Amino acid sequence: MPIRPENLHRYPRDWNEISARIRFERAGGRCECTGHCGLTHPGGRCPAVHERIHPDTGAVVGLTTAHLNHTPEDENLLAACQLCHLRIDHGHHRTTRSITLAARAAAAGQPGFLAVPT
Template sequence: MPIRPENLHRYPRDWNEISARIRFERAGGRCECTGHCGLTHPGGRCPAVHERIHPDTGSVVGLTTAHLNHTPEDVRDENLLAACQMCHLRIDHGHHRVTRSITLAARAAAAGQLGFLADADLERTEPPAPPRPSAPRTARPALQLSFTDQEAP
């Protein structure tokens, strides 16, 4: 997942090396999620492998490094998890919901609007479980259209 420019200063200078070590040396290029995302994975661990088709989403996996406590400055190995995009987004779902509420409230206040931030907006909730396809998806060939310079009669 890309680092937002306003948060870049929070990551150590050697973040790329730390992230690569977690994703490829420690995790062997496979998602390390064992339920951190709220899903029960077959065999106990997410089967997603870097640069292969994800068995649940059908998209190509780009392995990421998740901060379990959502603190970029904390790069202890026990706080970092190699995660596919689906698991990473699910792990961060509650954090994203809270920060979005705070951002929207700050924008409203800056615009001179009075508002409130309910406590319920600051509670972590789990996203719904994605549907599991009955059979693994395979890459579909690209649709090819042919155009001619002639108009139809």
């Protein structure tokens, strides 16, 4: 997942090295998700492997590093395929989208609302 420019200051300077260590040294190039995404994986762990075809999506896997608590300042990290990462972040993305849309509406002088999903 790309880092939003306004969040760059929240990441350590050596983020690329930390991310690579998590994805390739600790995880061995394989998704570490064991159900964090809400799916039940065969054998208990997602079978997706970096740069191979994902067994569920048919897309080439680009292993990412997910923040399990959505806080870049700590290292609660998981190597995750795109599918698992997007599913892990789904609720967070819904919340931040609502906040962004409300801020845009307010800036445009339009009545907006802040709908935080439950």
